[in-house]
Amino acid sequence: MSWKILLFGVINLTCTGFLLMWCSSTNSIALTAYTYLTIFDLFSLITCLISYWVMMRKPSPVYSFGFERLEVLAVFASTVLAQLGALFILKESAERFLEQPEIHTGRLLVGTFVALSFNLFTMLSIRNKPFAYVSEAASTSWLQEHVADLSRSLCGIIPGLSSIFLPRMNPFVLIDLAGAFALCITYMLIEINNYFAVDTASAIAIALMTFGTMYPMSVYSGKVLLQTTPPHVIGQLDKLIREVSTLDGVLEVRNEHFWTLGFGSLAGSVHVRIRRDANEQMVLAHVTNRLYTLVSTLTVQIFKDDWIRPALLSGPVAANVLNFSDHHIIPMPPLKGTDDSNPVTSTPAKPSSPPPEFSFNTPGKNVSPVFLLTTQTRPGLGLNHGHTPYSSSLLNQGLGVPGIGVTQGFRTGFTNMPSRYGANNRTGQPRP
Numbered sequence: 001m002s003w004k005i006l007l008f009g010v011i012n013l014t015c016t017g018f019l020l021m022w023c024s025s026t027n028s029i030a031l032t033a034y035t036y037l038t039i040f041d042l043f044s045l046i047t048c049l050i051s052y053w054v055m056m057r058k059p060s061p062v063y064s065f066g067f068e069r070l071e072v073l074a075v076f077a078s079t080v081l082a083q084l085g086a087l088f089i090l091k092e093s094a095e096r097f098l099e100q101p102e103i104h105t106g107r108l109l110v111g112t113f114v115a116l117s118f119n120l121f122t123m124l125s126i127r128n129k130p131f132a133y134v135s136e137a138a139s140t141s142w143l144q145e146h147v148a149d150l151s152r153s154l155c156g157i158i159p160g161l162s163s164i165f166l167p168r169m170n171p172f173v174l175i176d177l178a179g180a181f182a183l184c185i186t187y188m189l190i191e192i193n194n195y196f197a198v199d200t201a202s203a204i205a206i207a208l209m210t211f212g213t214m215y216p217m218s219v220y221s222g223k224v225l226l227q228t229t230p231p232h233v234i235g236q237l238d239k240l241i242r243e244v245s246t247l248d249g250v251l252e253v254r255n256e257h258f259w260t261l262g263f264g265s266l267a268g269s270v271h272v273r274i275r276r277d278a279n280e281q282m283v284l285a286h287v288t289n290r291l292y293t294l295v296s297t298l299t300v301q302i303f304k305d306d307w308i309r310p311a312l313l314s315g316p317v318a319a320n321v322l323n324f325s326d327h328h329i330i331p332m333p334p335l336k337g338t339d340d341s342n343p344v345t346s347t348p349a350k351p352s353s354p355p356p357e358f359s360f361n362t363p364g365k366n367v368s369p370v371f372l373l374t375t376q377t378r379p380g381l382g383l384n385h386g387h388t389p390y391s392s393s394l395l396n397q398g399l400g401v402p403g404i405g406v407t408q409g410f411r412t413g414f415t416n417m418p419s420r421y422g423a424n425n426r427t428g429q430p431r432p
Helices: 002-026 029-056 069-098 108-125 129-137 142-157 159-165 171-193 197-225 231-245 280-291 406-414
Strands: 250-262 265-274 297-304 327-332 368-373
Touching (some): 002 029, 002 108, 029 069, 029 171, 069 129, 142 197, 231 250
Parallel strands (some): 265 297
Antiparallel strands (some): 250 265, 327 368
């Protein structure tokens, strides 16, 4: 297959060379515009060769989706170059309207039939998969729509032609036949009336037909390169997503994204949240089976529903504090200096003022936990119990406020405070 493509490529280059020489000798810009279609055939052969190479390549770690997008890029580049050639012809034709040169018809008709024969022979001999798909999937051009209207009228008279002209003709065959027809009319008018301006008019017509034919293909391949979802499969994908969301064990389907990987192949990714008791492999198999009918390359991420449990501690805790059986948690009021406020009532205290009238036996709202190691061991259990005696240095850190007294200041913090598990509610035993 590759040797056949290379052979047609060599023949194409030879024909293009002869046609360009005949364009120069005849001074016909219409023949030049028609020759550009032969150059486009060379681009289509290169695209076909790339497609054959892509079929032989396998996905790699670097290109996990394969090389199918090279076909799309080749089609997009070929159609855009053909449109640029048509714009160049339009610019040259506008200049020729100001000063029309003389056209020689010696090789005009010969060049037309050589170009037409080679273009049709190339399209019928080589199966160009990328361009065949794009010509069917892209929207119809204005030339195809007008020819389809004429074909319906003609097929109403001769029904046997419906298989050829309907539902729509191949755009490449159509533009080759239309361009050859325009050149034949140009040859006849120049030979009969020496009407050279018809050559410029034919060049404009061929350029417009070329641009109108290639533009829908450029738009379609450009959307594929932009990783958009094809409009004709959006409804089918929505239906499949609804079916997946109703599967047993599936709670939610979210973050779904589908795009066109290449011509005729879709890729997609989806996140599926399932119940905690659901079988992941079973759900994965069902989801893949449902979506694989449309999406050939699919990535499914399944995660189980996780209950959020509130954390017991809001900050980092030392390793020796994690063993709560050896410690007691005692809420302490915040330590403040003597010049700031009273730790009980949070009001400024005076040295000569009496104790506040209202003292509550509950600590304040915002208290920070203090972890105190115990020193007494409970007999028979090996568990520490009791409180660590406070030294005078601790009491001197702003807790003994003048006028209040040490006993009054610590009554709300320690007087009736049991241990964590109520082990301190014993009678008859002295406290350390």
